Each structure stands twice: as structure tokens, then as C-alpha cells.
Amino acid sequence: MHGLLRRLFAPRWQHPDPEVRLKALNQLDPQQPEQQQALKQLAQDNDSAIQLAALRALDDLPGLVATFPEHRQDDAWFNAVCQCLCGKEGHSDLQQRQNIVVKLTEPRLLNAIALQGDNLDLRLSALEQLTDDTDLIHQACHNGVAAVRHQAAKRIESEDSLKKLLKEARRDRQVIRQAREKLTQLRNDAEWLADQQAQREQLLKQLEQHANAPWEPLYGGRFRHLEREWERISHPPSVSQEQRFHQAMLSCRKTLHNHETQEQARQQSLTRRAEAERTRDQLLEGLEETLEGLAHANELTVQDIDSLRAQRQLLGQRWQSLSDQHPPSDTAQQRFSQALLRYEQCMDAWQRWQTISSDIETALANHDHAAITGYIKQCAWPKHLTPPEPLKQATALLAAKATVKPSSTSSLNALNAELDNFEHLLERGAFKSASRLYQRLKPSIDALTGDASKPLKTRLKQLGARLAELRDWRGFVAGPKREQLCASIEALADDQHMAEVAVDRHHRQLVKEWKSLGDAAANREQSARFRAASDRIHERLTPWREQLNQEREANLRGREALCEQLETLLDQPAEDADPDVLREIRDKARHQWRHYSPVPREQSEAIGRRFGAVRHRLQALIDQRAEQIATQKRTLIEHVQALQNETEEPLAARITRAKQLQQTWRTLGRAPKGEEQALWKTFRHTCDQLFAQRDAHKQEQAARQQQTLDKLQTIIDEMDSWQPTHAEELTTLETYLSHVSQLEPLPRNRRSDGMQRRLSGIVRAKRDRLSRLEVAHTVQLWHAVLPLVNAHIEADQQALAGEQPFAIDPKEVLGERLPDIFKDAHQLRNQARLATSVPLSDDQLSELEDNLSRLRVHLSLLALGSVNQRDEPLRLAIQVERLNEGIHKERSRPDEIIDILASLMALGPIPSAMWQKEAQEFDNLMSRLARVPQP
Template sequence: MPGLLSRLFSPRWRHPDPTVRREAVTRLDATRQREVLEQLAQDEDPDVRLTAVQRLDDPDQLLRLRQQGVVSRELDHQLAELLCGRAGGIELGRRLALVEEISDPALRARIAMHGDNQQLRLTALAGIDDETMLIEQACDNSIAAVRHAAAERVTSEQGLKQLVQTARRDRHVQRNARDRLSHLRADADAIKESMAQRESLLIKLEQHGRAQWEPLYAGRFRHLEREWLSLADQTETEQERRFQEACLRCRKVINDHEAHEQAQQADQQRREQADLDREALVMAFEESLDALRQGEYITQQDLASLRSQKQLLATRWQTLSETHLANPTLRHRYDTALKAYDVINQAWLRLEEHGNALEEAFKSNDEHRLKSIIKACAWPGDLPLEPRLARVQHYLRLERELTGKDNAAEQVERFDKELAMLEQLLDDGAFKAASRLHQRLKHLSENLPSSADQQLASLKRHGARLAELRDWRGFVAGPKREQLCQAIEALEQEDQLTDQDRDRRHRQLVKQWKALGDAAANREQSERFRSTSDRIRATLETWHDQQRHLRQSNLTERVALCDQLEALLEQPAALADPDALRDIRDKARDQWRRTSPVPRDDAEAIGRRFGRIRHRLQALIDRRATEIAEAKRALIGATRQLLEQDMPSRQRAERVKALQHQWRELGRAPKGEEQTLWREFRQLCDDIFAQRDAERNDRTQRLRQRQDEMQALIDRVDAWQPTSSSDAAQLDQILAEANALEPLPSGRRTEGMRRRWTGIIRARRERIERIAIADKVSQWRDVMPLIQAHLKADADCLAGRPCHDVPLTEGMTLSDNLHKAHQQRNDARRNPVPEPQVAEQLARLRVHLALMAGHPIAHHDEPLRLAIQVDRLNDNFGQPLEREDELEAVLCALLATGPVSPQTWQREVNDLDTVLDSLTQLPPP
């Protein structure tokens, strides 16, 4: 019961039956019952929803319902109808504002497709991003501006392809899409080509990074780097990484070479420092020789010091010569100093050889023997005397003076001087010299006069001092001898030392023992020291043999090395590579260092020989390097002359490449000069390549400019439509402009432009030709009154009435061909042909016009069509077919054909008018 009551008293728009609810909707007041209509707009029945939303004419209300989540096709349809202007009568400004608030692309697409205003459609189109919807708008929208705007927003290659295929309605959209697709493909091809160029450039750069350094290495690297940077496209991450790695490898090669050059520069500095060191060594040795000559006496210590200095000089000189050869001036000074030393040393050796005999003769006062020994010693006159020689010379002179005819006073005076010398020797501790002089004075004291008691007393006193000095030397030398004996015995027992260290220590002890002389000497210690030393020598005999064998082997290798180098220097190659010679020099120096030591007696001679060889080898290297420097200067001159010549930069670049190849084959010039020459040559080469690159860039820029100008010309011609046959002259002018822009750069873009240009020119030629044909048809229709007059005259003549000529009406002008055809038509009435023949001629002309217009030919006219085609081929063999002239010829033949009966003309006239109408139709723009 409650359900029944609720149904009886509830509103009808809530009735369960959809039909009742739909009828109730039509009775609702849209102003006061708007909320009810909104509820019914969400009804489950489609018809109820449609009826309810049709009563809602406020788009704001419908939009609010959509925002609240109400989704129905009827609601969207009503909203689209209101915004499109088909219902509601809403002003345009409000609709534009509402369309901008809509975010549903489907609803915007419907408004853009069916809106009543162009601005409204464009506003709706602006919110659509789906490319499929944009393509649909570009193809099916009825407003051209909307189609064009939608087509402009299609950017993908697939979308442009679809536009080209489906945009049949708008040729502009289709053509624009085709052009953009061509541009897109051209850009893609350009990017692909640029990527290929980058890949090729990367391969060259990576190969360059793995190559060895050469004089043009850095220039090539900079050229490849500039080419990489000149490419405008964005690079991929992998390519950029490879580029950076290749650059790092190239820079490492350049840095390594620069480090090598710095090392060579440092080597040159070391060479100069070595020359300074040699000069200082030679100067010091020369000063020592001068000081030795200017001294009062020459002693064993002086000679030992000079010998040590000479050994140091020879060692240091040899070390420096192994690194760098000396110049000839220093070498001459060094050789002169060594010769002077050899003279002094040989004199000293002769003195040492006759030393014992000299002592014995001196002790025995054998004046004749002393003179012969002094003569055998051949002491140089520019040297001061050795103390023993001075003492002997003094003795001989004193002997002559004391045994001479001098008086007693003079003898005593000279004896006093000798006593003063003896006192000085005792004060200096010179025991041996003082002892010899004391013995000599004792011998000479026997010849003194009896009044020389004071001198004899002084001699006795000095003798006591000499004995005291002898005792003191024995007191000091005794413990020293014992220490040396213990030391050499300990050395014999030592088993941890190497043979080399044992030999060095043994030599030092023997030298110290000899230095003691006869001080505190006794037979027991001497035998003890000597026997121990002999045993040590016996243990070292094997090692000494090995050392001798090693020294001899090293000497043999050094001699063989010198022989090889001398053989090389005797017959040097005319074009010997300085780098190869430098390598030989360095390897020879290393081998010389490895073959050390050599026998002491042969070391100096072989060292001098090797030094001379190295000097000659270095002179050969310097000579060849100088020749290479001269050749490279000639190449620099040729390059500079090439830079100044007037020739194409490409040819100049090819020639400079050949000069670079010659530069690489020459080798290296002298150090320091090579870098200077290379910098000058590289700068000239860089200038030449820069000119080539600049010209290439200018040429590329000009080609691109031509390409852009050609593109602008294509766009201009594409937008131009001929309107008369006289536009053929303008088309010829356009073709002349296009020919002036040739040649264009090769590439996909140019190929696409050429295809588009060919199509546009073909279309414009066809349009001009159709316009000319339409003009001919128009001229034909202008002479239709004359044709009607001819037809009337033909009918009168065929009916048996008198035949007469048709005159030209006043003001009518005919072309020469038409005027000739007019006369032929008048002549044809005077000399008529059979009616079937005239009918066949008219049919033939009709079929001919149908062929020109492209109309289908009936089956019964096929023989005529074949005959006409054969005639057209024969008449135009070897010449292009001009449709305008052909049409004029057919129309003139049509005018000249007669007489034509009215029945025959009526049978053909409709087909002729249809064909002529089709010929006047122009192709779409």
C-alpha cells in the first residue's frame, strides 16, 4: 500500500516507466525546475537523458555537470551543439571563453569540426594535442584555415605520410605535408650524413691518435679538431666520449714529443755545460803545469799531485766525451797539456830509474859518474830541479868551487851557506835530504882551512840534531810498521770481503808500507809483511787473471767497435739519415760504457781513438743535419712561393701536401734549428690549409645560399598560378632564374627540391597550355555567328536554293588560318562533296577533339581513333606535339568542312560542344 501511494503521489518525472519520465520532462519548466532536469540528465534511459539535456540551454550548467563527473554522450552532444552555435543563440565571445575551459580533446575536436565560426574552430583546435585528431581535422574540416592550422601542428613522419595519403580535399595541405615530409627526410638524411661524417672523422682521429709523431702531427690534429667543431649537429654521448679519448691520445703523443724535445734541449744545455767543465779542467791542469814550472823545486808530492790531477782530468774528460764530444780547440789544448805532462812524467821516471845509482855515486863522491847519470836523466831545462838533482848539482858546483882556486875566505863563506841549508832541512824534518847533505859536508870539511873551527863545530851540532831526528823517526815508524803488519795479517784472515775489496785494501797497505821508507826498518817485520803480502797476492791470482781477461776482452770489443765505426766513417752514405747516425752514436756510447774496464796501459790510447771517432761521427751528423736544414729551408721557400702564387686553394693544398711528404722524408735538422724551421713551415702550411678551408666554407656557404634561394624560388612558383597564356614568358624567366642558381650542392634535400621543382614546372606548363587551349576554344565560340551563317547557307544550297558566299560581318576579325578556312567553306559550297564523306569528316574531327580532351571513344569510332593516332604520329614525327597548334588545325578543318546538312550538324554538335567545354576546364590550382 505505501508503494502504491508513493507511486500515486510522486512526480511523473520519477515514474518507473521511461516513457512517462520522458513525457514529464517535456512539461518541466526549464527555469524553475533546473535541478530536476540536471537529475534527469543523469537518468539511466538514453531517451530520457537526451530529452532532459535538450531542455538545458546553459553551457555553464552543462560544463559544471561534466566537472561533477556526469559522463554521457547526450550531454556532450548538447554541449557541442550549444558551443558550435547550432542551438541556444549564445554570443561568440562567451562561447570562445567556454571552449578555452574545455579540456576534453574529443569535445574540442567536435567543436573544431562543426563550429559556426572560424575563430571558434581555431580556438578549439588549439587545445588538441593528439596527432590523430589533428590529421582528421586537416583532412575533413570544411574551413581551409582550420585545415592548414591542424596540418601545421602535425610534425611526425608517420603523421605527415598519412596527411599526404588522405588529404585529398585540400591540395595545399597535401602539398605542404609533402614538402614538410621531404624536409623532414632531408633533415634526417642530413643528420645521418653528419653522423657519418662525424664517424669518419672519429675513425681518422682515432687512427691519428695511434700513429707515431711526425712533423705534421700537431697540425693534422688541429685540422681534425677544427673539422669536428665545425659540424653544427649535436653529437651523441658515445661519439663525444670517443672524441675526447682520441684527443687525449693525440695530446699525449704531442706532449711526449714536446717532452722529448725538452730533453734534447736539456741535452744541449748539458753539452754546453760539458764544454765549460772541460775548459775549466784543462785550464786548471794548465795552471798546475805553469805553477810546477815556476816553483823552486819539484818533489815527488808535486808530481803525485799532478798525476792525480791528470788522472782526474782524464777520467772526467772521458766521462764527458762519452756524453758529448769536445770541440777541436779544447781537444788541442787537452792534447798539448797531456804532452807536457808526459814530458815531465818521463823525466821523473828516468830520474827514478837512476835514483839508486845517483845515491851511490853521491855517497861515493864519484863526480864523473854523477855527471853521466845527470846526462842520462835528461831533465827538461824549463822545469825546476828535483831536490836530489838540485843537491847533486849543488854538490858538483860546490865541489868545483871548493876544489878550485878560490881563497880560503870564499870557501868558508860557501860552507856557511851549506850549513844554513842543512839547518833549514833539519828544521823542516827532511831527514833524507839532511842526511845526504850532512855526509857531503863531512867530506868537504876535510878541505877547509884550519881557521874554520866555528863551521866544524856547527857541523858537529847539526850532526847531533840529525841523529836525534833519526831516533825520532824510528820511534814513530816502529809502531806504524807493527800496525801495518797486523792489518795485513787480519786482511789475510778476513773471508767476508770480495776479491775486489780485498785487492783494494791490500794495495792501500802496501802503499802505506812503502811510504815509511827505511824508518825503523828491521828484517823481521819486513819479512813478515812481505810474506803475508805474497800470500794475499797468491789468493788473488785467479781474480787478477779474470780481471786481466775481462780487461783484455773489453779492450778487444772496444777495438772492434772502433774498427766498425771507422769503416762506417771511411765510406759514409751520401744521404745518410742523421737520426740513424744518432742512433748508431748512442748505441756505440752504450756499448763503450759496458766494455769497461780495460788494461791501464791501453786505456788512454783507445779512449783517445774512440774520442776522435766520436768527433768525426758527430761532425758527419752535423754535416748531414746541416744539409737537411738547407733542404728544409728550400722547402720553406717553395711553400712561401706557393702561398704567394695565384692558383686555386685546393690545388695549392695538394702541392703543399707533397711538400710535407718531402719534409717527413728528409729527417731532422740540427737540434734547435729543427724546431725553428718546423714552426715556420707549419705556419705556412696552416695558412695554406686555412685558405683552403675558408674557400671551401665560402663555397659551401654560397651553395647553401643558392639552395635557399632555390627553395624560395620553388615556394614562390608554387604559390603562383598562371592566369593567361602570356604567362609563358614569365615561366621562361623563372626557368632562367633557376638555371642561374645552378649548380646546387648534392644531397637528399637537393634531390627532393629537384623533384618538387619538376612537378611544379610541369603543372604550370600544363596549366598555361590548357589556358592557351581555352583561349583557342573561346576564339572559336566568338566565330559561332559566322559558323551559323555557313550552316544556313549550306542548308539553302543542299535544298536546291541558290548557293552564295557568306561574308564576314562588320567588326569580326579572324586569324589567317580561320580566314583561309572561311574561304575554303565558301568554296566547298560551290563544289560540294557527297554527304557521307562530309559526315565522315565531321565524325573524324569529333573523334580527334575527343582524343585531345581525353574523352572515352565509342566502340564504333575505334577505326577513326587508330587512323587519327597514326596520322598524328606521322605528322609530328621528330617534333614535339603542340596541342595548341593541333587544336587550331582541327577547328580550322571543322570550319572548312562543308556543306553540312542540318541533320548531320545536329547529330555531331552536342558531342562537339561537350568536348570543347571539357577543353576549357582548367586544372585545379
């Protein structure tokens, strides 16, 4: 009673009849709060049409889109969602619709929005969500907006799709042009790729031939040319090409490195040889200069002989050590032999002199001319060597005696030699030396008597005339010159505008020229004029010289301060002092030293020696620190070489450590100048070899990934070409998937993502086909047992007519074994017939009709995806049950169909009229389920 009252007084939108609720819904106003709440409740209604009408009345676009997946096959829902998203219905703003479109994944809906949207941005947003080339081709060919067509055509990249687009596009020339240009570009890219590969192969062959060739002068240039040509090719090489390239590069670099090592060794050998030659030349020049000095010395002493002997001993030792390293040249050996010969002559003469030195001194004291003559002959002192003082005195004594005896031939020869020297001095213009020699020779030659002395006197007279002529000429030239110098110095003294520096320089030059004239044409008047002008210049330059002295003192103090700073630095040097900084300090110190110039002459030598000592200490510190850095860099090279040879440690960790060692190398300073470049070449070469291992490892890893993707591509192609024809072929699909799982993990790149998307699509398609095949197989089983169903119907009719009920034996009807899926249903049908009392009540008939309709609607939902409008309540109820069952256990479509057919067989006893009413619909549904799409 209460339920009847509630039904009578309840609102019409809560009426059990869906048609009544739908009519009431059309009269509700969403602007009123109570009616809006009613519309929200109707939006949750079990009836699909009522739910759709309520959502459209509420203009609830998010709710409509959220519920759409449940009614994907319902055209009314699709049209409603499409109209609302396209802006043809509802009042949703464009931004909201765009946000919803961005999240959509349904291709059918996205295609419709791209074709019918009311805004260009909305259409483009829908187009961006489309990924299938078929959809993009459809949009590029049939969309009414040119911008959408062009954007869709721009996203098509594959050659097959572009050919299809070029074939189907007829209305837009720009789309056709884009497709044709992309196809042309693809062909050009293919040709370009083939050309790049051919170029790389040709370069590889040339580089491999070059790697096997021996070194020649153009080897390095050709190698760099081939390397540049390889880098110029923009397309990346394959793994095998990269490995061949690195192997050839290593071989070429090894050849160049070996040649550089040999060339460096040769250059070092030449340098050492040149250094040895210079050392030999210096030693020989020192000995030769010493021997020449002994020949021109005033006298020969014991110290000179001891010094000569020590120098000869040092020369012998150094010459022998240098000869052991590098043999001397013929010229150097000849010079060495001549110097040793002169040395031996000198030492032999000295030994002879030592034996007679005391005797000749005694003879000199006794004026024993005969003994002196004998001792001199016994000594046989060389003419080119300066004699000792006693021997010189003895020779002079004998010469004086020869002067007393002019008939002596040896004395005349000596005087003739002196005259030759006198003539030579006159020819050179050496007036002073010639005048002194003339004054010494004239008394000796005038004292000579006899016919033999006349040529000497005549020649002395002639040479004396030439000396007088030279004296007159000097006076003739010196007179005007002295007058000119006097005028010049007086003009310089009167010039008040010339700078002091220029005045001092000109004054010094004039004084120097005045002194060079000597006593030629000298007179007191000119000397007094010159001296007076010079004094005036000195008086004028006194302030400037005082200022210059102050500057020199300041420069001296600056140099002393510079030396003190450097000494302080060197007394407490930093342990980790950078040699580059020390070199900079050295260079700046030299610059400052030159800046502090001039200094007082008295202290210049002392401060120069002090700065030289400091600079030597600073250079020694630089060399010490540079050598320490060189040691550290050699240690770094050893570490890198150890990393290169290490095989147990991972390559990535070794590369990281190598980069850290490179950073450490950069923080260090420079090694000694001749060693830094060699160390850097070795370090860089070792690091390059280690990085080449990394590159080879990367290429190998890329090759493995490429092989994995190639295998996956092969499996995908096989799956795509495989078309299952029986439901039992599910194991084949599982086998393919197990092969794919063995290849995981896959590399992450565009190719892998595209292949995985394609694989997912193929798997979905194959599973769907297998499901359809399983459904078709189930329907075939139903058709096979359909005689048994008809037998049950006839047995039900007999039982309902009042006859004795009986059980049906499937073997008698089918002649074969009943499928397992229908055994339980067959037994339930027999049991229901045997247990049913006749006649059936109205409630039983109504229940049978409801169950039969429910099975029909459920089967129609699975076969067609939709039902008639009158069956909407049953559809909603079935949907709810399916959702509740899906929470606990997901059921497949074939399983649901099997359950429906089993329930249909188990349903009974049922009147024949009721069965015939639904039988045709069941047959139609079965025929639809039995259809399998063509592969």
C-alpha cells in the first residue's frame, strides 16, 4: 500500500516508466535549484536516453564527455558529444572545449571535431591528438578549412602515406604540392644517403691504404686531408664504418708518432752533435788564444806555463769525452793537432829553458858572450813565442854586440827586418808607432860602417822622408780640423736652445775628435779656445748632471729594492709556486731593471753582479719547479696509461678518472720549455686512445641496440603478416610476446617508441581477431547443439500439454558427445522440466518471458553494441551487473556469450510460442556473431 501511494504521489521524473520520466525531464528548468537537482539525479539514471537528455539539459559538457566511453557505440551519445564539443549546442566556452579536446583519445570523435569544429584553434587541437596516418590523410583531403588540411598534410611523413595522400588529394593544390615535395625530399634524402655512404666507403679505403703505407714527407698532410674529408660528411657513419675509421686512425697516428719520435731523436742527436762541436770550438779557441797570448806577451812566466798546462789537461779530458759521444770533423781534428803541436813546441822549449836558465843567468852576470851564445843555441827558443826575461836580456846583449860589429850578417838582417816593420807602420799611417821606431833605429843604423850598411842607411833615409811627409800631412789636415772643432765647440757653448742631452752628446763627440788629433798642428791658442768653450759647456751642464746623478741614485735605489724583493722571495719560496708566475716575475723584473737606467758608474758593476746572482737563483727555482711539474705530469701520464691497460674497472669509471686527470693537468703549470710539448703530446695521445675505447664501446652498444631493434622489427613484421584463423592460435601470439619480452629492456629513442606503439596496435588487433574467432567458434558449437535445443522445446511442449515429462539424451539427438560448456545447462533443463508442475502460472510465464528477453538484450548488447529503445531498462540493468561483476573478476566477451548460451539452453520449460517469438532475433544475433572479418 505504501509503495502504491508513493508511486501515485511521487514526481513524474521519478516514474518507473522511462518514457514518462523522459517527458517529465523535458519540462524541468535547470535554472531552478530544485529542478536542477532533479536533472542531476536523472543524469545518473539507468536509461541511456534519460541520462543523455539530463546531461544536455544541464549543459554539463565535462559530465557528458566523462560518460561517453560507456556509450561509445551509441550514435545519439556520439552526436551529442560531437555537437557540444564543436560548439553547435550548449554554452561551453572555447577554452573549456579546447581543454577537453586536448585530453581526448577517441579517433572517431577527434576526426568529427576536426571536421566540424566552430573554431580553427579547436580543430587544430583535435588534429594534434590524431596519430594515425589514415586519419591525417582523411583530414588533409576532406577538411573544409585550408589551415587544417595543410597542418594535417605537414604531419604525414611516411612514403606510403604520402603516395596515398597524393593520390586522394584533389581539392587543395598546396596539399598536393606538399606531398609531392616531401616525396621528392625523401627520394633526394635516399640518394644523398647512398652518396654519403659511398663517399665514406671510398674515404675508408683510402685511409686504410694510407694506414698501411710507410711514412713519407706528405704522409701527415694526406692524413689530415682524409680526416677533414671524413668530418665534412654530415651523415653519421655506421658502426662498422666507425670501427674501421678508428682503427685506421690509430694506425696512421702510430706511424706519425713513430716518425715524430725518430725525428725528435735525430734532432736531439744533431743538437748534441752541434753542442759538442761548439764545445770543441770553444776549447780550441781558448787554447789557441792562450798560445797567441804567449806569443804577444811581454814575458813568459811560470804561471803562464802552469795555466797553459792545466788548460791542455782540461782540453784533453773534454775532447776525449766529446769524441766518445760524437767523433770530431776533419777540420776540428786538424786544428786540434796543430794546437797540440804548438803546445808541445812551447812545453819543449820551456823544458829546455828550465835546464839552462840558471847557467844563462850566471853567464849574463859574467858577461860571457860565448857561453850565452851556446846556451841560446841549446835552448832553440821558438821565434813565435815570447822568451823569458833572462833569455830576452841575453838576446839583447848579443844584439848590442852585433851592433858594435856591423859586419855581422845576423845584425844586418835584424835591422833590415826592423826597417820592414817601419815601412809597414808608415803604410798603415801609424804615425806615433812609426816615429818611436824611427827614433830607436836611427842611432843604430847611423853607427854602422862598411859597404854592407849603405843600403840600410839609404832605405832609412827614404823612410825618414816618408815619415816627415806623413808629419806634414797630419799637420796640414789637423790644422783646419782643429779650427773647425774650436768653432763647433764654441757654437755649441753659445747655443742655449739645444737640449742638455744633445749638448752633452755633441760635446763628448767633439772632445773625442780633438783627442784623436794628438799633437798634430797643436798650438796653445786653439787649445785655450777649445778648453774655454768646454769649460763653459761643463758649467752649463752642471745642474743637468746633478739632476742626472739624482736620477741615477734613484735608479740605483730602485734596482737595490728590486734585488731585495727578489731575494726575499727566493729566501722563502712557496712549495707550490707556479713556474709560470715565477717566469712572469722574472720577465717583469727584467723590464723594471731596464727601466731603472742609468745608475752611477761606480756602483753599476756591483749591483749588476747582485742582480745577476738573484736572477740566476730565480731561474734555478723556475727550473726546479718546472722539473717538479714535469715529474707530476709524468705521473699523470703513467696513471692514464694504467687506466688504458686496466680491464677489470668499468670503462665509464676509467673515463671519469681520465677527465679528472685532465683537469689536474690543467691546474698544473708548465714543465721545462723543451719538455712541455713532448709531455703534452704523450698525455693527449694516451687520453685519445682511452677515449677511442669509449667511442668504440658506444658504437658497439649502439650496434647491439640496433640489432635488438632489428630483431624486434622482424618479430613485429611477422606478427603483422600473421593472420590467425582459429581461436586455438592464441599460443602463437603468446609465443611472439614472449620473444618480445626477451628483448627487453629496449633502448629509448624515437624508433623504439614508434615500434612499441605499432606492436601495441598489432597485439590489440590480433587479440580482437582471436576473440572474434573464439566467439564464432562458440556460435558454431551452438548451431551444432541447436537440434538438442529444439528437442528440449518439443519435450517442454509435451510436458506443458499434460503428458508425462521425460529427459532428453543428447547422444540420441546429436549422435555425438555434447560439448562441455552445455553439459550443465542440459542437465538443468531436464531437471527443470521434470520438476515443473503444469499448467504454468502467470508469474512463472512472466518470469520466463523476462529471463528470455534479458538473455536476448544481453546477447544483442554483445553482438551489436546497442539495443532497441524499448529495451533500454534491461540494458541499464545488465550494464550495472556487468560493472559489479567486473569489479571482482574481469570477464571476456567469449565467456559472456558462453554464459548467455548456456543460460538460454538451461531456461525452461518454455512454451513454444514464447520461444518462437524470440527465436528469429536470436538467430540474427548468432549470425552476426558468427561473422569473422577478412584478414
